[in-house]
Structure formats: structure tokens, C-alpha cells
Amino acid sequence: MTQTLFLRSADVDGLATPGEFVDAVREAYRQRGEGAPAEPRTKLTNADPPGFLTTYAAVLPETGTMGGYMYSAGFGAEDAWFTTPLFDAESGEPLAMLDGASMNPFKTGATGAVAADALARADAASAAIIGSGPQARGQLRALATVRDLETVWVYSPTKEHRESFAGEMDRSLDGSVAAVASAAAAIEGADIVVTATSAGEPVFDGDALEPGTHVTAMGQYSPGKRELDATTIERATYVPDLRERALQDAGSFLHALEAGVVDEDHIHGELGDVVAGTVPGRQSDDEITVFDSGGTGIETVAGATLLYEKAREEGLGQTIDFAPGSEALTGE
Known part of the structure; x- marks a missing residue:
């Protein structure tokens, strides 16, 4: 038997700061850039009742942990349920099982911030946030740890949502946050544009992007959905979280491929390649850059490890017994 720590969402909610998530995720992507294994998501769908089951995983050898996400959405409950198993990368033993719901916006936002830090102009001081849900909130909080944002413009289709989001963020961040x-209007003059939506069609016109803009798109992980139009992909230095994922479920990139405006060589490199320095990041102030964030086990394992270590320090969670396969199968 080995003792494994079970952490509820309430145990880990607020346990780490956005900046700590960013540091952990940056280190994880550096390891990926130097060869750490990671796989894109698998998605199994069900027709009746409608829903899907998703998994993805990664190994972080230097961090010493491995694991990933398994989550369901839809089905009879019409909700989402996130589980995060975390294993020791040397012994293989299970270290923890986390309810991953509250971690989700933080580790995803941290990934966007790592990309913005590597790809946005160093003097970027204004941002556009398209979306006003938890993921948009996580993106903006993390982005504010890597750039001194003076002005943020927020747009989402529902007026009450965007105004509420802007008011909350204006009170919690140093810069000015306003709804448009x-x-x-949001992307006009913005140095950094973040899309955090569930939109099936592009949310802005790529011709309107000004030279030097960085775009993080994190709501497009289905071949049939695209937050960015083909023009944006064509104009940009394109960096996905995983190259294999870009060719599997990155809707905007796949649409641009189908339209014939780019080919597979348009993939500049993975985010890990940029963080590790094996491919260059931004190369000019006029360059438009895009980070395509569909979600990987890289940031999931990084975030889960951060929370696991902090929970142990603070004595949070409860332990459960896991039987090794040899013992469970043989009874010895």
C-alpha cells in the first residue's frame, strides 16, 4: 500500500498565486522544449446523452512528477468534472488525486502568460480580453504578472457580463480595465489580444490587427471551432502548445490549412521550443504572433505539483490507500 493525498477543489482554491502558477508552468514548458514527453488530448464523444470524455498527459522529469487530466462534460449531468492524478516520475507511485476544477483557469491562464512573456513585445502595456468567464479571468490575472498593463479593454456579447468582469478586474489590477x-473596439490599439470564448466562428477580423500585436487564443480545441480567422493565422508567427495538437484539433489553424493560406511549415515551433530557446520567439517589433492554447498535460502536471507541494506544507487534504498492482493482483 502507498498513501496518496486526495485534494478537494476547496483545499486548493487560492492556495497558489497566479505568479506561482506562471513560474511553474514556464519551467514545465522549458522541460518540454528539451524533450519531456507530452501528448495532445484524446476526446471520446457520446451521442445520447450528449457528452464527451477527454484525457491528456505529460511527464516532467526534472520536476519529478507526471500525470494529466481526465474530465467529462455533458452527459446526463450537463456539467463538467475534472480529475487530476499525479504520480512520482521516479517510482511511479501515485502522489495525489486532485479535483481539478478550481485549478483549471489558473494553470490555463499561466500558460497564456508564459506565451505572452515569450512572444509579446517587451513594452506591451495594453490588452484586449474577449470573453468574460472564469477562463478570461484566469488569463488576465496571469497576464498581469508578466506585463505592466496600463489599459485593458473587455468585450463579451452580454453587456452585463462584460461590465461586471471589467469592474471586478479594475478593482483588483493596477491598470485601468473597461468594457467596450x-x-x-477591444482590439484597436491593443498590444496583446486574448480570446477566451466558446465561439464557433472568428471573434475579430484579422485585418484589423496592428503590427506588433500578440494574440493568445485558448478557446479553440475542436476542428469545427475557430476563434481566429485564416487571415490572423496567415499574418502571424504561429506557435501552438503542441505541434501534434495543431494538426489534430486546432480549429483555426486547420481552417487556414484548408483555405490554402498556410501549410504545416507555418508552425514556427511549440511553446516549449520557444521557452527553451531552441527556436526564437519574437524577432521584430512589427511581427504579429499567435499562441494557440488548447490545453495539455504540461501545465496540468505543473499546476498540480505546485498545489500538491503547498498542500503538504499546510497539512491539507486527506490520505487514501492505493494498492500496487502486484499486491492487488496476487493478494500477496
Whole structure:
């Protein structure tokens, strides 16, 4: 038997700061850039009742942990349930099982911030956030740890949502955060654009992007959905979280491929390649860059490890017994 720590969402909620998530995720992507294994998501769908089951995984050898996500959405409950197993990368023993719901926006936001830090202009001081849900909140909080944001414009289709989001963020961040009436107004003059939506069609016109803009798109992980139009992909230095995922479920990139405006060589490199320095990041102030964030086990394992270590320090969670396969199968 080995003792494994079970951590509820309430145990880990607020346990780490956005900056700590960013540091952990940056280190994880550096390891990926130097060869750490990671796989893109698998998605199994069900027709009746409608829903899907998703998994993805990664090994972080230097961190000493491995694991990933398994989550369901839809089905009869019409909700989502996130589980995060974490294993010791040397012994293989299970270290923890986390309810991953509250971690989700933080580790995803940290990934966007790592990408912005590597790809946005060093003097970037304004941002557009398209979306006003938990993921948008996580993206903005993390982004504010890597750039001194003076002005943030927020757009989402529902007026009450965007105004509420802007008011909350304006009170919690140093810069000014305000709601605007359209995506076009949000991206005008923005140094960094973040899309955090469930939109099936592009949320802004790529011709309107000004030279030097960085875009993080994190709501497009289905071949049939795309937050960015083909023009944006064509104009940009394109960096996905995983190259294999870009060719599997990155809807915007796949649409641009189908339209014939780019080919597979348009993939500049993975985020890990940029963080590790094996491919260059931004190369000019006029360059438009895109980070395509569909979700991987890299940031999941990094975030889960961070929370596991902090929970142990604070004595949080409860232990459960896991039987090794040899003992469970043989009874010895």
C-alpha cells in the first residue's frame, strides 16, 4: 500500500498565486522544449446523452512528477468534472488525486502568460480580453504578472457580463480595465489580444490587427471551432502548445490549412521550443504572433505539483490507500 493525498477543489482554491502558477508552468514548458514527453488530448464523444470524455498527459522529469487530466462534460449531468492524478516520475507511485476544477483557469491562464512573456513585445502595456468567464479571468490575472498593463479593454456579447468582469478586474489590477461594445473596439490599439470564448466562428477580423500585436487564443480545441480567422493565422508567427495538437484539433489553424493560406511549415515551433530557446520567439517589433492554447498535460502536471507541494506544507487534504498492482493482483 502507498498513501496518496486526495485534494478537494476547496483545499486548493487560492492556495497558489497566479505568479506561482506562471513560474511553474514556464519551467514545465522549458522541460518540454528539451524533450519531456507530452501528448495532445484524446476526446471520446457520446451521442445520447450528449457528452464527451477527454484525457491528456505529460511527464516532467526534472520536476519529478507526471500525470494529466481526465474530465467529462455533458452527459446526463450537463456539467463538467475534472480529475487530476499525479504520480512520482521516479517510482511511479501515485502522489495525489486532485479535483481539478478550481485549478483549471489558473494553470490555463499561466500558460497564456508564459506565451505572452515569450512572444509579446517587451513594452506591451495594453490588452484586449474577449470573453468574460472564469477562463478570461484566469488569463488576465496571469497576464498581469508578466506585463505592466496600463489599459485593458473587455468585450463579451452580454453587456452585463462584460461590465461586471471589467469592474471586478479594475478593482483588483493596477491598470485601468473597461468594457467596450465590440470586439473591434477591444482590439484597436491593443498590444496583446486574448480570446477566451466558446465561439464557433472568428471573434475579430484579422485585418484589423496592428503590427506588433500578440494574440493568445485558448478557446479553440475542436476542428469545427475557430476563434481566429485564416487571415490572423496567415499574418502571424504561429506557435501552438503542441505541434501534434495543431494538426489534430486546432480549429483555426486547420481552417487556414484548408483555405490554402498556410501549410504545416507555418508552425514556427511549440511553446516549449520557444521557452527553451531552441527556436526564437519574437524577432521584430512589427511581427504579429499567435499562441494557440488548447490545453495539455504540461501545465496540468505543473499546476498540480505546485498545489500538491503547498498542500503538504499546510497539512491539507486527506490520505487514501492505493494498492500496487502486484499486491492487488496476487493478494500477496
